[in-house]
Amino acid sequence: MQLVNALASLVQPDRGQSAHAIVPVDKQGLEDWLKSLPPRAKTAAAAQRFAAKPGELAVLPGDGAEDWSVAVGVEKADALGPWCLAKAAESLPEGSYRLEGSPSGALLGWLLAQHRFDRYKKAEIAAGPRVLLTGDAARIDEAxxxxxxxxxxxxxxxxxxxxxxxxxxxxxxxxxxxxxxxxxxxxxxxxxxxxxxxxxxxxxxxxxxxxxxxxxxxxxxxxxxxxxxxxxxxxxxxxxxxxxxxxxxxxxxxxxxxxxxxxxxxxxxxxxxxxxxxxxxxxxxxxxxxxxxxxxxxxxxxxxxxxxxxxxxxxxxxxxxxxxxxxxxxxxxxxxxxxxxxxxxxxxxxxxxxxxxxxxxxxxxxxxxxxxxxxxxxxxxxxxxxxxxxxxxxxxxxxxxxxxxxxxxxxxxxxxxxxxxxxxxxxxxxxxxxxxxxxxxxxxxxxxxxxxxxxxxxxxxxxxxxxxx
Structure with missing residues (x-):
């Protein structure tokens, strides 16, 4: 009997692959972070009323059509909890993402947000996987x-x-x-x-x-x-x-x-x-x-x-x-x-x-x-x-x-x-x-x-x- 969906592919070592950046922002660092943004990104954050509340997301444009990043509200940007990326993993489109800083504390939520118990549901077209890249490859297996x-x-x-x-x-x-x-x-x-x-x-x-x-x-x-x-x-x-x-x-x-x-x-x-x-x-x-x-x-x-x-x-x-x-x-x-x-x-x-x-x-x-x-x-x-x-x-x-x-x-x-x-x-x-x-x-x-x-x-x-x- 095998009930657990495959999760191992959702976190991979960062080898410089193309990926969208995820930036954790807490309320204490919000003002400085906003000041660091280029005008287009700052306008996008304001339009989405991003206030760095835990779990809150804001998509920020870059220079090209596919060059965009995501700001994620967290409790503490320098001490990520296990569930701080769960909302992002549930909500973001299919693709690869790279977290600024070490994501090791946040891997659990990223993985489990994409696990589904669908044994008894009519088959539906599921969203594609959201893959998180990490430079801390030694933590992947344990997570x-x-x-x-x-x-x-x-x-x-x-x-x-x-x-x-x-x-x-x-x-x-x-x-x-x-x-x-x-x-x-x-x-x-x-x-x-x-x-x-x-x-x-x-x-x-x-x-x-x-x-x-x-x-x-x-x-x-x-x-x-x-x-x-x-x-x-x-x-x-x-x-x-x-x-x-x-x-x-x-x-x-x-x-x-x-x-x-x-x-x-x-x-x-x-x-x-x-x-x-x-x-x-x-x-x-x-x-x-x-x-x-x-x-x-x-x-x-x-x-x-x-x-x-x-x-x-x-x-x-x-x-x-x-x-x-x-x-x-x-x-x-x-x-x-x-x-x-x-x-x-x-x-x-x-x-x-x-x-x-x-x-x-x-x-x-x-x-x-x-x-x-x-x-x-x-x-x-x-x-x-x-x-x-x-x-x-x-x-x-x-x-x-x-x-x-x-x-x-x-x-x-x-x-x-x-x-x-x-x-x-x-x-x-x-x-x-x-x-x-x-x-x-x-x-x-x-x-x-x-x-x-x-x-x-x-x-x-x-x-x-x-x-x-």
Whole structure:
């Protein structure tokens, strides 16, 4: 399965090719820039009321018919952010462009502004590519790889469940694995019921062709530090017998957004040949409704041996993650990171753009937040507040999956997961939305990677890539 449009051709080394100049202008430098323009260009800028607002464009004439340039409004002309050229890449005509100064910080937006999820649309005549030339050729591959990873998240999340059930999610993992010689195994059927009882219980109500599974990918030198990446793969969430209302179910194709993030991060790790032993785990299920669906009040056994009382069948993501986390912990990894579209409470607290980030290790938390700020992929740390662990008490089981009252919902969900993690292993949990409710330049409405680039930057800093030469 290949969903990501080709992006590699949209940024190329600058070898003096013919190209239109792009000039970044901020409000602080606007007056001086205007003074530097020849009369025709100055008149054109005035006619277009160019005020250097971020994303604003002005086409400026040169001496010949094809000799024109583009002014782009930016926040800071000497510190370009990842999305500052996205509007230009969406709006400019087909052709080649050259950015004055270093464009390395702006490549992501240029690339992703031209990515389209058009799998289900009638074929249309698309605009030709806008190619950005850069003298910093060494940055191209990294920018393209990150853009492809973000595009992979978007495409997987945008794909409807009819075409993105547990089996198709496994195929997506296998497709990525094949490019890097990774090994993929999937545990299903009786083996799943015996080894991953929570994953099986959540997914057992789905049709046979949408049967649950635990997907694992292994890659890298066993002598290198083991890094476990886990992603929630609920391919659709009805809420189970605690059924969601129609409004709450509309976007539930995106409930496998954590799995999409985890797979994209695995792709980045393998593509950079990071010196780690990668262990990717995706519990993939459809939380459906049928006669054998789990019921409120059921008590389930977990892989770790803890019993879980199911107070709410719509709190299923933490159940399947519990078994996956327990499996990852058995290998004593040096680091564990999980992604999950886990709670509405995180969105109430932080909105759609800020993944709620929990960590049992202060250094790991600090590294993630620092990386998120540097990459313009912000995170917000939330507390693993031990005082709320008592909310998870059950009268008849070891732990309850959904405390009554709904208070501190994202915190109690993270605390639930913590029960299945080795306290000695640095672990981070990103409760991400994986969706953009309104479009911005380079960031269309729909599936979105939120926290992916931050996690990748953190790992890239901790583990220096191995040279390919």
């Amino acid at each position: 393209v790889h990150i853009a492809e990873a973000v595009a992979l998240v978007r495409d997987l999340v945008n794909t409807p469940t009819e075409d993105m059930g547990p089996a198709e999610l496994q195929q997506a993992v296998e497709h990525v694995a094949a490019a890097f010689g990774a090994t993929v195994t999937a545990t299903t059927g009786d083996a799943l019921e015996d080894g991953y009882p929570l994953v099986h219980a959540v997914g057992r109500a789905a049709a046979r062709e949408r049967s649950p599974r635990l997907i694992e990918l292994e890659w890298g030198n066993p002598a290198h530090p083991r890094v476990a990446v886990i992603g929630k793969g609920v391919c659709f969430d009805t809420g189970g017998l605690d059924i969601k209302p129609a409004s709450g179910m509309r976007l539930m194709k995106k409930d496998m957004g954590g799995a999409a993030h985890a797979l994209a991060l695995a792709k980045l790790i393998m593509g950079a040949r990071l010196p780690v032993r990668l262990h990717l785990l995706i519990p993939a299920v459809e939380n459906a409704i049928s006669a054998n669906a789990i019921r409120p009040g059921d008590v389930l056994r977990s892989r770790k041996g803890l019993t879980v009382e199911v107070s709410n069948t719509d709190a299923e993501g933490r159940l399947i993650l519990a078994d996956a986390l327990a499996r990852a912990a058995e290998e004593s990894p040096a680091l564990m990171v999980d992604f999950a579209t886990l709670t509405g409470a995180a969105r109430v607290a932080l909105g759609p753009d800020l993944p709620a980030t929990f960590a049992n290790d202060d250094r790991l938390a600090a590294d993630l937040l620092e990386a998120g700020t540097a990459e313009a992929d912000p995170l917000w740390r939330m507390p693993l507040w031990a005082g709320y662990d008592e909310m998870l008490r059950s009268d008849i089981a070891d732990i309850d999956n959904a405390p009554e009252g709904g208070m501190a919902g994202s915190v109690t969900a993270a605390l639930f997961l913590q029960h299945f993690v080795d306290a000695a292993t640095p672990w981070a949990h990103l409760d991400t939305f994986a969706w953009r409710p309104a479009a911005k330049p380079g960031r269309p409405k729909g599936g979105e990677a939120l926290g992916l680039r931050a996690a990748w930057a953190m790992l890239r800093t901790r583990y220096a890539p191995v040279s390919s030469t």
